[in-house]
Amino acid sequence: MSEAMEPWLAELMGAGSSGERMTEKQKRIFEAAVEVFAEKGYSAASTSEIAQRAGVAEGTIFRHYRTKKELLIAIVAPAMVRMLAPFVLREFRDVFKTDYETIDQFLRAMIENRIEFLEKNKSFLRILLQELPFHPELQEQLRSVVFPQVKERIEKVIDRFREKGQLIELPSVTIIRLVASAAIGYVLMRTFFGSSGNPEWNDTRERQATIDFIRKGLTP
Amino acid sequence: MSEAMEPWLAELMGAGSSGERMTEKQKRIFEAAVEVFAEKGYSAASTSEIAQRAGVAEGTIFRHYRTKKELLIAIVAPAMVRMLAPFVLREFRDVFKTDYETIDQFLRAMIENRIEFLEKNKSFLRILLQELPFHPELQEQLRSVVFPQVKERIEKVIDRFREKGQLIELPSVTIIRLVASAAIGYVLMRTFFGSSGNPEWNDTRERQATIDFIRKGLTP
């Protein structure tokens, strides 16, 4: 089991999440793999189909990724970081640096930011959620690297609001859980029912309801 | 490996959903299939392993299920009904028939009931969630059969509480979404972090916090 530095780790460290020094065909392989994995799931996806969709010989895949699993990891690991630890990253700085006065404002900014992100990364999210249960290394990464970072960052915001008396007295983890559940529930319902022109789904209202729900549930 | 018959199996067999007159080996196949599917996912599960765990020849599987997929459906389809439309079933009647005076009481009864159910049916839930994205027939079942039933049943309870002025004015679907998100979030977090003797997880407290959160979020 002793391998060299694992590729996802390398990628984690280098800024480039997916396409830095890739050749044209390499990019096509990566993209095709995302497509096929998202569509059929990792196990049911075949390297031959990935090669075909990428317009590449099957051998080419294995020139760049030693195994099919390595290809999966190359996709999922950086995605995980971008998905769940965006709190440390550029784009999210905006949300934290501005000193929001009310939880309402903060929640709205955060939820909007995450939705925008998720809609641009649906396939990644799907692969991640799909494969997480079967790869303990990924779970471990999530638990011991990603989550603590997120937790630390968010805890500061929570403390700030708590000091202002805008937040109930609860462990930070509990608060994070409650907020995340409601937000994710909204996003899931949205992609499942809404978006695609369902007249029954009033997005602005649902979002407002979710934010109100969270605020009321968390103020003393 | 050989455990006592899991409760959901008994339930499945009692009701005439799929397991009416199963031979001993047939039951073993069914059980082993649930086990392996939950563990490795449908695609990565092999019929030979299922046969092995069931202590049965591989051919025996195909005497009872024409294809591997048919075996999956035989597991998932009834599970779906049991999982998400339990509101029409025996055990859940208790929750509805008693006229709970406060939302608090009702929520606690419901959440406790669902948690109990889910913990007895983890494998099922896992297979269902895992395979739902890849089988449109199942999605359709969910959307057009299961969900409407659940919705109709719950709407009555919601209306009752709303009339008493204990519930905020929101569409029923929204309320269901908010409650379900919080509850499911709790259960997920619980199985991910808690349960296995994690001292950081105080279950009673987390559950109480969840219920309080929902109640406060939904009262006017």
Added chain:
DNA sequence: CATAAAAGTGAGTCCTCACTCATTTTCATC
């Protein structure tokens, strides 16, 4: 433009998969 390394190829290897079928075992009924 010579050269060597890197990228790309695809026929071929070996293996496991879902599924079949001729045969044997189990079991209810007489």
Added chain:
DNA sequence: GATGAAAATGAGTGAGGACTCACTTTTATG
């Protein structure tokens, strides 16, 4: 305990899986 039907078996089959390797093409560099 004989008989026939249902249940169970497991070696066998062809298809398709991940991965290899000897080879060709592209690219960077002097």
